[in-house]
Amino acid sequence: MWYFRSPQMVFGEAALEHLDTLAGKRAFIVTDRTMVDLGFVNIIADHLQQAGLRHAVFSRVEPEPSLQTVYAGATELAAYAPDWIIGLGGGSAIDAAKAMWVLYENPDLSLEEINPFEPLNLRRKARLIAIPTTSGTGSEATWGAVLTDTGEQRKIAAGGPEMLPDIAIVDPSLPAKMPLRLTADTGMDVLTHAVEGYTATFHNDFTDGLCLKAIDLVFEYLPRVIKNGTADMEAREKMHNAATLAGLGFGNSMAALAHSLGHSLGAIFHVPHGRAVGLFLPCTIEFIRRGETPTRFYQISRFLGLPAATPAEGAESLAQAVKELSVAVGQPTSIKNALNASQTDFEAALDTLVDRAEADSLITMGARIPTTAETYRLFRYAYEGKAIDF
Ligand SMILES: [Zn+2]
Structure with a gap:
């Protein structure tokens, strides 16, 4: 039930x-x-x-x-x-x-x-x-x-x-x-809610359509809002609807790994929520797709018309599309570029970052749950903006 x-x-x-x-x-x-x-x-x-x-x-x-x-x-x-x-x-x-x-x-x-x-x-x-x-x-x-x-x-x-x-x-x-920077941050949060809502283990028939529609709207309209600003009321309206559709989607399924990592980074380094979770989204797609057949990511890619001859290619295409969207709307694609902190500060905080991420129950909601060692590696790779290969 x-x-x-x-x-x-x-x-x-x-x-x-x-x-x-x-x-x-x-x-x-x-x-x-x-x-x-x-x-x-x-x-x-x-x-x-x-x-x-x-x-x-x-x-x-x-x-x-x-x-x-x-x-x-x-x-x-x-x-x-x-x-x-x-x-x-x-x-x-x-x-x-x-x-x-x-x-x-x-x-x-x-x-x-x-x-x-x-x-x-x-x-x-x-x-x-x-x-x-x-x-x-x-x-x-x-x-x-x-x-x-x-x-x-x-x-x-x-x-x-x-x-x-x-x-x-x-x-x-x-x-x-809304200022454009806030628009980009919050827009990446919408995308992360929708992708995680569609791929988390609690996904269900009632939320799938909402999540897919929200993903489609973000890819189409977030770059338009950033480019045209307030002049483009159609794009504003579509993004506003997308946020609520994604909320309804993940609110009735669940968010997952990118949120647990993003919550941790945000709490310690005060990175805005959407910027933090958006930064982790492609890493978590790459990580999860190496753990099992990425059917759900593949379905999203097919829906968006991205290259998806195989499930693995579909997942990679989606991760790549998220990175390209981030760049297009001026978001950082590595922790290094998201922080006003040195690598030494990051390394010093790493144990706490991992602890906090593991204490966040959303870490268990993805299709692959990282070990502690893998969580360290996820943070280190994300710091450099390196594609996940494990
Ligand atoms: Zn969120």
């Missing part, structure tokens, strides 16, 4: 107008300072007013939201007693909104106690709307929330199936203002 979960999806031009139809009394917007400065919070507020809802705003969510921020926001949220919670922003704001919602409905719970196996009894007080302003994490379509325990310097995966947003509003006018 398996499940497929999805929010109600509202997408396309003027999707934000869906807010005009909300029934309720009070909405609580969880967001960050940039969303206020860009005028996005005011736009949302105007729509809520159309619906006759009052609103309050918590705009102190930081990138990689801390437990402290979530507790602080949850206190304000509980005092306001909304019937709608709106997460507005990138993955950080949406994840923080999910976690604050859990505390609102369960005031005695601590964030460390959230896990997929405990009922949270959400939706007794409020429902959640996710409005992504970047095209990347897919958090609007998943039930996970990644928080940071700043005291312990560790990430906490605080997720449960009930934390899936009720409504995801995927309006392309919001990511149109």
